[in-house]
Amino acid sequence: MKVSYRSFTCSQGDIKVIYLFEDNLTFSKEEVNKHIVLANGRNLFNGKKGDLYTFTLDVNETIQTIILLGLGKEEDLTVDTIRKVTAKAIRKANELKVSTVFLRLPKTEVLQIEEMVKNATIAAQLAGYKFDRYKTNSKEENDLTVSIARCGLKEATPEIVSAIEEGNEVAKGIILARDLVNEPANVLYPETLAEEAVKAGKQNGFEVEVHGVEKIKELKMEAFYSVAKASEKEPKLIVMRYFGNPEQKGEILGLVGKGLTYDSGGYSIKPTSGMVDMKSDMGGAASVIGAMSIIANRQLKVNVVAVVAACENMISGGAYKPGDIIGSMAGKTIEIRNTDAEGRLTLVDAVNYVIEKENANEVIDLATLTGAALVALGDTTTAVVTNNDKFYGELKEASAYTGEKFWQLPSFDEYKEMVKSEIADLNNSPGRNAGTITAGLFIGEFVQNKPWLHLDIAGTAWADKKTDLTVKGGTGAPVHTLYELVKRRSK
Known part of the structure; x- marks a missing residue:
């Protein structure tokens, strides 16, 4: 699995993963925010820790898949939460057999961006793990590329690059x-x-x-x-x-x-x-x-x-x-x-x-x-x-x-x-x-x-x-x- 940091844009066939806090269920793009409000109104997504909700958008005559991930209350955010909810999203992406996933990390003062990036990287690698080398009819492995970004931070700093490297080595x-x-x-x-x-x-x-x-x-x-x-x-x-x-x-x-x-x-x-x-x-x-x-x-x-x-x-x-x-x-x-x-x-x-x-x-x-x-x-x-x-x-x-x-x-x-x-x-x-x-x-x-x-x-x-x-x-x-x-x- 390849993990990198890049500016937050999506192309055809990608899955966009958006992390949301229970006490701040808003997103900058109107069409996404509309779905968040509707899902929340029907009690399908409340932003509680571990909540996951998937929907699709029609973007430039293509289908864009969105995964909403709940982080719970912002004040309670930990790197363990980042790992667990990220793993959920990666498993879902593998089920959908896509080739590229974009993780849009939250903007928060509770955790440093480097810590979130590192632990999202660890989770992405571990969630894709399987041991089936002795199965003669094992299914072809899904080759997934994961890109990480955070709203308001387009370019990867040397510290972020190092965090991704460390996450990969730990995994x-x-x-x-x-x-x-x-x-x-x-x-x-x-x-x-x-x-x-x-x-x-x-x-x-x-x-x-x-x-x-x-x-x-x-x-x-x-x-x-x-x-x-x-x-x-x-x-x-x-x-x-x-x-x-x-x-x-x-x-x-x-x-x-x-x-x-x-x-x-x-x-x-x-x-x-x-x-x-x-x-x-x-x-x-x-x-x-x-x-x-x-x-x-x-x-x-x-x-x-x-x-x-x-x-x-x-x-x-x-x-x-x-x-x-x-x-x-x-x-x-x-x-x-x-x-x-x-x-x-x-x-x-x-x-x-x-x-x-x-x-x-x-x-x-x-x-x-x-x-x-x-x-x-x-x-x-x-x-x-x-x-x-x-x-x-x-x-x-x-x-x-x-x-x-x-x-x-x-x-x-x-x-x-x-x-x-x-x-x-x-x-x-x-x-x-x-x-x-x-x-x-x-x-x-x-x-x-x-x-x-x-x-x-x-x-x-x-x-x-x-x-x-x-x-x-x-x-x-x-x-x-x-x-x-x-x-x-x-x-």
Whole structure:
């Protein structure tokens, strides 16, 4: 999809999208304003947030399609509203199979034009996303060109051009994460996931180093390898490095993404219905690859190292079993009570690696970790466990901008006791009670008191139904928030 800024004129076959506030339902052109008044009088369009109304005009003996978009009250306008209503309009345009859409943004003091342009660009790209590369009879993709303008501002300033570029890059990072999550496990496995990371690094300007099973053993990553060893697919330790602030070499943010390219549950095997979508169990890995791509491409003045311990959790005669006691890179022993609580085992070695070997002094781990996160917060909100309220505050500020929702769970000492074992240092599955909290706190045992955020994206990395900005499948959450958090540090 092509997005540009140009003076607001329309030609034959174009769709004009007009954004209107609930408290100002007027437009400069009389023929358009007449339809607005009529639609409002019949309660077809009131300008409330998300309202959409389509009509046609006879312009110079051609039909001109107009889409009215409601923004709600002007004082309540946010970039999240711009994204959501723009996505609605783009979906409608794709349904009508037009080639060109003009977005006429509102004139307002509430948001800067650059912010509106950037977020309209993000929405336009995401609303046009689909994953149908394996359908032999897939319909030809509609090639849509989107032009953005605002009344009273005919020419694009350098700041507006930069905003469109940033919007496109953010959308590309989110779409990369979506594509990786949506790929089936017979196509995307540890080796090919590593290849995708290498490809992204070359395209966006970050270094990628991939280690195989011998290096994993040499590093004594026994927790990671215990999960991986039953699969015929060799595990890969993927390390991505971007150093955009050499003046602050000691300030390194570690991103750790869960990279289970397929999870059968191991000997604690899942039912068939629970396995179908387990290609998505590497959603954390996909998100850190997507976020690294934007961070490096935008040349942010930060240092970030991302680590993915990629493997499959399968069954064989050599698989790890419930009741086993295994080691870890940190030297702590772990009692295995459930082989389907495998993600936390791979994560603890990856977290220890990014701290010990890459010198990260802060860590964010992301994982499709627990079904309990869905039970607690549904599919709209990411669960957070942290040891640092200031760090969490940064996340919340970034998410207030991106529209992605997060909620901090408690980490009382009583919960920490639950991950202790009577026969080893820790156990990997204390039971159903407080499952999301204890999973996070298990990882917290390996962060060495570094500022740390654990993001359980089990509910938000995958969608079972279409929304304005997502389709069924991988969502790309929380790539945008990770980028926004890092960007704010770069200023």
